[in-house]
Amino acid sequence: MKNKEKKILLSAPRGFCAGVERAIEIVEKSLEKYGIPVYVRHEIVHNKYVVDDLKNKGAIFVEEIEEIKDKSRPVIFSAHGVPKKIHEDAKNYNMTYVDATCPLVSKVHREAENLYKAGYHIILIGHENHPEVIGTMGQLPEGTIDLIQNEDEALNYKNKLNKKIAYVTQTTLSVDDTKDIIKILKKKFKDIQETPKEDICYATTNRQMAVKNIAKKCDIFFVIGSRNSSNSVRLVEVAKKSGCPSSYLIHSQSEIPFEKIENANTIGISSGASAPEVLVENFISELKKRFTINIDEVEIIKEDVIFKIPKKLN
Template identity: 55%
Template sequence: MADKPKLEITLCAPRGFCAGVDRAIQIVELALEKYGAPVYVRHAIVHNKYVVEGLRQKGAVFVEELDEIPPSEAPVVFSAHGVPKSVPADAAGRNMFFLDATCPLVSKVHVEAQRHFSEGHEIVLIGHRGHPEVVGTMGQLPPGAISLVETVADAEAFVPQDPGKLAFVTQTTLSVDDTSAIVAVLRRRFPAVVGPHREDICYATTNRQEAVKQVAARSEVLLVLGSANSSNSVRLAEVGRRAGATAYLIDDAAGLDLAWLAGAKAVGVTAGASAPEVLVQGVIERLAEVFEVTVEEPDAARETVSFKLPKAVA
């Protein structure tokens, strides 16, 4: 048998689950343990097919809207992305028992938006139209209070009602570099614009993008484990391409096309904040079937952030 070609795999660190995702999944799992199936979940708890399917097999029932849930005492969990204020109000009106799995860092953006609004500011939200986090943030305030800006071109074209009373917040899972460029335009055009006390883009998004920049620069191919509807995973692939690697976003090892690695000697592997480590290990095992692999993981500061669980499941 011919020798396998050599392939050097460099794992990005950190990668995979963040504290907000871990908390959200725990809330569903603990609710299933404590209250039994079904546990209803409004929207995918996190944007990862493997995670959602695993919870579905345990008894979670995923719906997009509350009116899909039959009258029941079963718990209803709101996803990690956050929801408009109308959703918990609707749930309360239906006498539903609901658990809010909104990531605390998303909730922080909601609080910021409310504070800016209370202080009389018009608010710009930097984010992607239609993403559940954006829908949830815009739904914290009356219609028209928040204007969505998606690109540098949007920022150049935006016309506020009063340039002296303007504030911005951002989606937590954006490209750090893209967002910085948009913020730079807003600050140039509207010097009085008020920003967050601390960066809205979450620590996990920032850390994973920085790790990808370092690994992609020394890799020919970057494999990103994550689902196509995961904003932070899509951003990782974009960051990898900008750093010089050919990047592919795949759900799992089954999505790996070995033709992508023809002639490659060095491949980087990472996972979005909603993708579990088991998916990374699956890709390594698949590569090891074809290549003689060496696996390296550069030293990186370990993330120690954790968030409290709701009392109803703690």
């Protein structure tokens, strides 16, 4: 039996960003051009639904290109970016490769390289073992870039080499978290060089702003996205910090916590940049089976960013 009405505040913008749309299109266009199979090194984007859909179309996912038995088949590098060595390995194997690195991640790679060439020792603000961080650190020789993950590490960081210092950041972090780390670094190192433009990507910023905008009005908040999606996990943190402590990530193995929803009047919903809209629709459909739902989409900014796919696929 359906019981009392629930109001849904649907956060906008949410879901796919231009970098994710481009990466998925690159896999689909590669399948059209080269036939099946095409290989993809690492999950093209961090979402099980997307990966499974591409597997069904003929993409084979591997963690390293060494795993690819038939090196005559093309390989695609994921949206998160890869170390330079991976490009070199593909060339050495004479493999056809298509780079689906998000242009905003490539921008950080170029910034790091330019700063290194200008004589700076580089700090990368990011999360260890995230593929984007591995890719960015892999643009430079070992020992020329250090990772800082939190405020404590920033406080304890020492400029052992006594070189000029600069910093870059992972694109999918929380704007507020990086702000605090940057504040500490600027206090410690008065001449630290920052990049000319903000590294946190426009889509990450917009989705976080949209969540902040509605979180305080919600009794419970759900972010649809994968556990290994950095930007999705950050959205849950942002919702909690912005006034909705009962904020949860809904991923492919999640049970919907209906008993918690029973006691809520207003439900906030957003989705990470690699989560397709169909997952949001499915989640709302499940709620509609039990409750009377009124949906109010709250949009704070229109996104019209499009990234072109590589010429070789046109």
